[in-house]
Amino acid sequence: MTEFSDVDLMLALQGGDEAAFTELVTRHMRTIVNLTYRYLGNAADAEDLAQDVFLKVYRARDRYRPEAKFTTWVYRIAVNACLNEVRNRKNRPTFRAAPLLGGADDNAPAALVADDSAGTPVEGAANNELREQVRAAVDELPERQRMAIILNKFHGLGYEELAAALDLTVQAVKSLLTRARENVRTKIQPYLETGESVRDQAVAPRKGSVGRETA
Amino acid sequence: MSPNHDSFDNTRFQDSRLHAYLDGELSADERVAFERELEQSDELRAALAVLRGVDDAIGSLPATEPSEGFARRVTGAAKARKPMAVLLRFVPLAAAAALMFAVYPFHGEPTPRPDSAPEISEYLDYVWEDDDDVYDGLSPSEADVLEALDAT
Numbered sequence: 001m002t003e004f005s006d007v008d009l010m011l012a013l014q015g016g017d018e019a020a021f022t023e024l025v026t027r028h029m030r031t032i033v034n035l036t037y038r039y040l041g042n043a044a045d046a047e048d049l050a051q052d053v054f055l056k057v058y059r060a061r062d063r064y065r066p067e068a069k070f071t072t073w074v075y076r077i078a079v080n081a082c083l084n085e086v087r088n089r090k091n092r093p094t095f096r097a098a099p100l101l102g103g104a105d106d107n108a109p110a111a112l113v114a115d116d117s118a119g120t121p122v123e124g125a126a127n128n129e130l131r132e133q134v135r136a137a138v139d140e141l142p143e144r145q146r147m148a149i150i151l152n153k154f155h156g157l158g159y160e161e162l163a164a165a166l167d168l169t170v171q172a173v174k175s176l177l178t179r180a181r182e183n184v185r186t187k188i189q190p191y192l193e194t195g196e197s198v199r200d201q202a203v204a205p206r207k208g209s210v211g212r213e214t215a
Numbered sequence: 216m217s218p219n220h221d222s223f224d225n226t227r228f229q230d231s232r233l234h235a236y237l238d239g240e241l242s243a244d245e246r247v248a249f250e251r252e253l254e255q256s257d258e259l260r261a262a263l264a265v266l267r268g269v270d271d272a273i274g275s276l277p278a279t280e281p282s283e284g285f286a287r288r289v290t291g292a293a294k295a296r297k298p299m300a301v302l303l304r305f306v307p308l309a310a311a312a313a314l315m316f317a318v319y320p321f322h323g324e325p326t327p328r329p330d331s332a333p334e335i336s337e338y339l340d341y342v343w344e345d346d347d348d349v350y351d352g353l354s355p356s357e358a359d360v361l362e363a364l365d366a367t
Contacts, residue, residue: 025286029286050285134276
């Protein structure tokens with residue numbers, strides 16, 4: 001089935017081919033689970049919501065039109081599901097903000113992808129400290145800014161695709177992304193003093209620390 | 216020059232060209248012009264380096280993998296819903312037919328009815344509001360966005 005495009009598979013599903021749905025889920029599950037995971041911050045909840053997203057795809061299959069790019073259509077459904085989920089959680093009396101983007105108390109059944117950038121324990125600690133700051137900064141963003149930056153930075157959606165997924169104008173997307181990046185920057189700038197890339201910062205010892213670390 | 220110095224112009228970070236450049240969204244001409252400007256401005260280069268660091272930092276957050284059997288569970292759940300979904304498709308069809316029959320003599324022309332199958336499906340979704348919420352909240356107004364931005 002791998003030779004078929006997403007559109008081919010959707011048309012086959014519309015024609016009653018259930019195997020086409022299985023193939024679509026298999027193709028896109030990692031993307032959607034990661035989107036919901038990065039948005040909700042808990043892998044178990046993320047899988048539940050991702051399953052919901054695919055069930056919505058299944059239920060809305062007859063409304064899909066081949067003119068629409070399948071991934072954009074799925075992203076729209078997923079974005080909607082994420083925003084609704086967070087809205088519903090906030091309305092629950094027991095709502096407590098989850099440690100988004102995978103906090104330390106994340107009881108995750110899904111496997112976290114191994115971090116291959118940590119290097120030595122010292123470098124790993126520096127990376128971890130920075131990641132915690134970044135994670136916190138992203139978590140604190142307003143919902144749509146957070147969604148925009150997740151879709152842009154993790155899923156590689158350009159302005160046009162983001163506009164379609166978020167149902168906004170390109171201008172509004174630019175504004176959201178600029179604000180999001182700026183908000184994150186103000187929170188983590190102390191960790192980016194030299195303007196070096198994160199990996200460089202983790203690998204290169206800070207000024208004055210060389211003697212202590214190598215002694 | 217460190218962008219942390221008090222003298223650094225923080226408004227540099229709001230230069231939309233910096234963000235568009237990092238996002239690869241400048242046109243070829245705009246990119247060339249901007250890179251020329253970059254060569255001549257230490258501050259602009261410093262700001263670009265910081266924002267690139269922000270992007271790298273965000274990109275360094277971990278990813279996850281779906282747990283084993285995820286696809287099987289999803290397709291199983293979809294199939295489990297099917298009998299009810301089929302039944303639900305007939306309920307609005309029957310109800311729509313009954314309503315049109317009842318309303319037509321008293322209220323003049325009914326809403327024009329489509330002929331093809333996909334159009335009928337859409338028509339019924341519109342009249343009877345499908346049970347799913349696929350499209351709920353998909354059209355946030357610009358006012359919502361501006362409100363969100365103002366809250367930052």
